[in-house]
Amino acid sequence: MANLGTFLLLASFVICAYATVASVVGARRGSRRLIESGIGGLYLVAALMAVATAVIINAFLTDDFSIRYVAQESETLQPFFYKITAYWGGLNGSIMFWVFLLSVFGSVAVFINRERHRELIPYVVATISTVEAFFLYLMVVHKNPFSTYLTPAPVDGTGLNPLLQNYWMAIHPPSLYTGFVGMTIPFAFGLAALITGHLDDSWLRAVRRWTMVAWLFLSFGLMLGMIWAYEVLAWGGYWGWDPVENAAVLPWFTATAFLHSVMVQERRSMLRVWNVTLVILTFFLTIFGTFLTRSGVVASVHAFGDDPQLARLFTAFMVVILTFSFGMVIYRLPLLKARAELDSWVSREAAFLANNWILLFCAFFVAFATMFPTMSEAVTGTRMTVGPPFFNKWMLPIGLVLLFLTGLGPMLAWRKSTVDNLLNTFAWPVGALVVTVGGLAALGLTQWASLTCFALCAFVFTTILQEFWRGAKVRRKNTGTDLVTALIGLVARNKRRYGGYIVHVGIVLIFLGFAGNAYKRDVTKVLNPGEQMTVGAYTARNDQVKVIEDGQKQSIVAYISVFKGGKQIDTMYPSKALFKKHQNEPPRTDAAIRRGVAEDLYLVLASFELGSQAITLNVVINPLVNWVWFGFGMLAFGTGIALLPESTFSFATAKIASPETVTTTIALLIVAMLLGAPRSASAQHMEMPGSITEPKSDLERKMRDEIACTCGGCAHEPLSKCICGQASQMRDDLRTDIDAGLSHDQIISSWIAKYNGEHFLAMPLDRGFNRLAWIFPYLLGGAGVVGLGFVAMRWSKHPGESQPSEVPSTDAGMNQRLDDELRNLD
Amino acid sequence: MAHRNIKIAVTAVVLASAFGFMMWTTLREGAEYFKHVDEVVAQRPTLEGKKLQVQGYVIPGSILHNSNTLEYRFKIQNNPIRAGEPGNVINISFTGQPPDTFKDEAEVVAHGQLRSDGGFDANQVIAKCPSKYEAAGGTPGQAKS
Numbered sequence: 024m025a026n027l028g029t030f031l032l033l034a035s036f037v038i039c040a041y042a043t044v045a046s047v048v049g050a051r052r053g054s055r056r057l058i059e060s061g062i063g064g065l066y067l068v069a070a071l072m073a074v075a076t077a078v079i080i081n082a083f084l085t086d087d088f089s090i091r092y093v094a095q096e097s098e099t100l101q102p103f104f105y106k107i108t109a110y111w112g113g114l115n116g117s118i119m120f121w122v123f124l125l126s127v128f129g130s131v132a133v134f135i136n137r138e139r140h141r142e143l144i145p146y147v148v149a150t151i152s153t154v155e156a157f158f159l160y161l162m163v164v165h166k167n168p169f170s171t172y173l174t175p176a177p178v179d180g181t182g183l184n185p186l187l188q189n190y191w192m193a194i195h196p197p198s199l200y201t202g203f204v205g206m207t208i209p210f211a212f213g214l215a216a217l218i219t220g221h222l223d224d225s226w227l228r229a230v231r232r233w234t235m236v237a238w239l240f241l242s243f244g245l246m247l248g249m250i251w252a253y254e255v256l257a258w259g260g261y262w263g264w265d266p267v268e269n270a271a272v273l274p275w276f277t278a279t280a281f282l283h284s285v286m287v288q289e290r291r292s293m294l295r296v297w298n299v300t301l302v303i304l305t306f307f308l309t310i311f312g313t314f315l316t317r318s319g320v321v322a323s324v325h326a327f328g329d330d331p332q333l334a335r336l337f338t339a340f341m342v343v344i345l346t347f348s349f350g351m352v353i354y355r356l357p358l359l360k361a362r363a364e365l366d367s368w369v370s371r372e373a374a375f376l377a378n379n380w381i382l383l384f385c386a387f388f389v390a391f392a393t394m395f396p397t398m399s400e401a402v403t404g405t406r407m408t409v410g411p412p413f414f415n416k417w418m419l420p421i422g423l424v425l426l427f428l429t430g431l432g433p434m435l436a437w438r439k440s441t442v443d444n445l446l447n448t449f450a451w452p453v454g455a456l457v458v459t460v461g462g463l464a465a466l467g468l469t470q471w472a473s474l475t476c477f478a479l480c481a482f483v484f485t486t487i488l489q490e491f492w493r494g495a496k497v498r499r500k501n502t503g504t505d506l507v508t509a510l511i512g513l514v515a516r517n518k519r520r521y522g523g524y525i526v527h528v529g530i531v532l533i534f535l536g537f538a539g540n541a542y543k544r545d546v547t548k549v550l551n552p553g554e555q556m557t558v559g560a561y562t563a564r565n566d567q568v569k570v571i572e573d574g575q576k577q578s579i580v581a582y583i584s585v586f587k588g589g590k591q592i593d594t595m596y597p598s599k600a601l602f603k604k605h606q607n608e609p610p611r612t613d614a615a616i617r618r619g620v621a622e623d624l625y626l627v628l629a630s631f632e633l634g635s636q637a638i639t640l641n642v643v644i645n646p647l648v649n650w651v652w653f654g655f656g657m658l659a660f661g662t663g664i665a666l667l668p669e670s671t672f673s674f675a676t677a678k679i680a681s682p683e684t685v686t687t688t689i690a691l692l693i694v695a696m697l698l699g700a701p702r703s704a705s706a707q708h709m710e711m712p713g714s715i716t717e718p719k720s721d722l723e724r725k726m727r728d729e730i731a732c733t734c735g736g737c738a739h740e741p742l743s744k745c746i747c748g749q750a751s752q753m754r755d756d757l758r759t760d761i762d763a764g765l766s767h768d769q770i771i772s773s774w775i776a777k778y779n780g781e782h783f784l785a786m787p788l789d790r791g792f793n794r795l796a797w798i799f800p801y802l803l804g805g806a807g808v809v810g811l812g813f814v815a816m817r818w819s820k821h822p823g824e825s826q827p828s829e830v831p832s833t834d835a836g837m838n839q840r841l842d843d844e845l846r847n848l849d
Numbered sequence: 850m851a852h853r854n855i856k857i858a859v860t861a862v863v864l865a866s867a868f869g870f871m872m873w874t875t876l877r878e879g880a881e882y883f884k885h886v887d888e889v890v891a892q893r894p895t896l897e898g899k900k901l902q903v904q905g906y907v908i909p910g911s912i913l914h915n916s917n918t919l920e921y922r923f924k925i926q927n928n929p930i931r932a933g934e935p936g937n938v939i940n941i942s943f944t945g946q947p948p949d950t951f952k953d954e955a956e957v958v959a960h961g962q963l964r965s966d967g968g969f970d971a972n973q974v975i976a977k978c979p980s981k982y983e984a985a986g987g988t989p990g991q992a993k994s
Contacts, residue, residue: 384868395880396883399880405882405883405884406882406883406884407880407881407882407883408880408881408883408902409876409879409880409881410879410881410960412879413875413876413879413880416875416879417875547919547945547946548919549916549917549918549919599949609948609949609950610949612949629946630946630949632916637916639919639946641946
């Protein structure tokens with residue numbers, strides 16, 4: 024199998040090279056056949072990479088440890104789910120996964136645009152193939168995931184890094200990579216437009232939605248990484264300005280800037296050089312980010328390790344990208360001249376410009392500070408470093424200005440805002456701002472930064488509400504319906520604009536979470552058994568420390584009773600897990616988190632002594648932190664709405680029947696996925712042979728996994744596995760209880776009474792802990808279903824109503840402004 | 850047109866110099882020297898009282914810990930034991946929770962200040978892992994802000 028994999032990579036590399044040459048030559052000679060064969064080559068690479076992916080996943084699932092990469096990243100006992108995700112757990116596989124995603128994305132993009140942008144396609148194919156070829160080259164010569172052992176293969180693998188065996192970490196890389204890879208498509212189109220000189224705005228339309236999709240995945244990847252850091256790195260925070268985090272956020276800044284400035288070009292034909300520059304920069308930064316994480320240039324907890332040869336190859340590639348693309352920009356400068364000028368600084372385009380400058384400055388600053396240690400060493404010979412406080416000092420005020428602009432921009436008119444106009448729109452938001460400041464000051468909040476942040480959040484939120492309110496009011500008058508229908512119609516008529524506002528609501532929520540960080544409490548103390556410590560409103564007591572084993576790891580679990588206002592509210596279980604295959608490494612510290620809307624209680628077992636049962640407990644209170652995750656959810660929802668428009672209108676005007684079926688299919692798919700998720704998880708539990716009786720019901724099977732044998736001789740194995748007499752007795756007891764019709768919770772509580780404690784449980788009870796986190800994907804899925812359902816309803820009910828009816832209105836000024844914008848935006 | 854370009858150029862220069870100045874001043878506060886033990890010992894007078902990160906290897910058996918508090922005392926030397934020449938030694942006192950990777954012979958980076966007696970007061974200790982995700986694990990002792 025390894026040979027097949029290596030062959031597939033080699034073949035892909037050769038075909039990529041061919042596709043590049045065929046496309047360029049075909050375009051220059053005007054040979055349709057050559058161009059078509061180049062496109063075919065691109066599709067073929069996607070197919071080959073899909074097969075290669077199947078080969079390596081198969082190798083992981085069948086525990087083929089003759090492949091070096093499999094032996095490094097997997098082991099026999101590794102759970103099924105993590106055997107699959109181990110594919111992108113290491114350096115070599117992550118590069119291969121990258122190429123796989125790029126080939127799929129690239130093929131889809133070319134397939135969709137091959138007729139509409141016929142003149143650009145050859146160069147798009149050439150660009151994508153070149154990028155693929157670079158990464159394939161890395162694998163073929165240097166980082167082959169299919170390389171085998173020269174010596175006899177090991178019997179078992181070393182297993183995936185414990186830190187990566189986490190739900191969030193499993194889905195974080197695919198999302199982030201999709202975001203990174205997706206940025207290649209706009210770059211390919213931009214470069215093709217530069218090369219061919221077709222620099223009218225049509226290439227922008229082709230890439231706008233791709234950028235939005237990629238941006239969505241990038242945002243989501245960032246969020247998943249943050250949640251992962253929050254749960255697994257156990258330091259009480261989610262963002263530490265680590266080089267690798269910075270590398271991922273750099274293209275996010277420039278892509279966000281592009282999504283805003285592209286509107287200025289569409290409306291006013293300005294900023295044309297700027298936009299193409301942003302597209303190039305974003306792509307460059309994705310490669311730069313990959314380079315940072317994989318070459319060992321900067322030291323980081325997340326980096327893959329030192330690799331000078333890889334660093335050299337990447338540097339060469341980056342130099343080529345920059346020289347070639349900016350060379351093309353300079354060559355095409357005459358064609359890129361702006362067709363309009365800025366009329367006034369009090370206009371929406373000026374606000375967009377300011378937003379762009381600030382976002383770009385963010386990117387520049389973060390890149391500078393990340394590279395500062397490396398640069399200072401190269402220049403002065405002395406290594407100087409800057410820490411998170413330095414980042415925070417800069418990014419905090421910048422972030423606040425950005426937040427302010429989020430509210431300001433939508434209130435300004437294009438071209439020029441009049442004074443009347445300003446007074447009219449600013450009254451409510453400024454009122455909300457003043458009230459918030461007054462209210463919070465009265466409550467005794469003095470921290471200026473978070474006070475400003477809260478006030479600005481109120482300001483921005485009010486501006487968005489106002490936009491919805493005014494738009495809906497105008498539409499109600501025009502169409503003569505009720506306000507809710509008008510609101511829905513407003514969003515449906517102009518999904519990109521109002522979707523964008525919903526994204527802004529998400530940003531406001533995220534900032535709310537950031538502001539809460541100022542009131543974080545963090546206390547560490549040594550607790551002997553029975554001792555307690557109080558932080559804020561919470562008191563935590565060390566009840567006991569226990570060792571719990573499963574086949575893969577040994578967990579040291581502290582049982583902490585948590586009190587609030589004198590009453591016990593919870594028992595929490597911060598733990599450390601020692602993985603058997605990673606004996607020489609430090610244990611994985613798993614924080615216990617009690618999530619809440621107002622604040623999280625976050626417990627970390629910093630250290631322990633089994634003999635004396637003493638622990639060092641780190642108690643952190645994180646106010647408002649969950650609003651960050653909710654904010655990202657809102658952001659995803661808004662982007663989803665914004666992404667719908669073009670196809671919606673073509674569907675709605677062309678054929679009515681098909682969109683319904685499409686939507687229903689998608690909705691059904693999502694429902695199926697939602698239902699499928701828990702089912703596949705429970706399918707992991709194994710049947711046990713031998714003397715163990717078959718469980719009669721699902722409940723019994725489930726509870727046998729939850730309850731551990733108490734005999735003391737079998738390393739605390741669950742009842743589904745242990746074959747000793749005690750376990751057999753306990754199984755009989757369980758059967759009796761289930762036959763008596765007791766429910767899961769009733770049995771647990773009666774057994775707690777019977778055994779005088781919870782030590783019969785294989786894992787501590789999971790009250791409160793993680794509940795919010797698990798709800799989150801379902802919440803998103805639910806929002807998606809609702810969104811799709813609402814779109815389906817729109818299409819089916821009002822197929823002919825896509826043109827606005829010309830009804831005279833009394834609110835002439837507002838109406839005209841709205842119509843003007845509605846007409847011009849899409 | 851020329852007039853407009855001058856205006857743009859002046860704005861750009863003013864903005865750039867303002868940012869440059871702010872960056873420079875904040876960098877002076879925010880930047881920390883990153884030095885090895887030998888360098889710190891050699892340049893002791895100039896480094897006293899400055900924000901400093903010192904990198905070295907924990908001398909085996911030197912970690913003293915008061916088990917009821919979070920006070921730690923340990924010694925680090927310039928080179929790992931296996932290198933043969935140990936190099937200079939610095940005494941470090943630290944109050945807090947060191948990461949799981951902190952143990953004898955570990956490569957550590959201590960953040961803090963040099964005392965006038967040559968000892969080092971650390972407010973944070975980060976232990977490095979020999980390698981990252983490839984073969985071994987990362988460092989859970991993430992930088993705390």
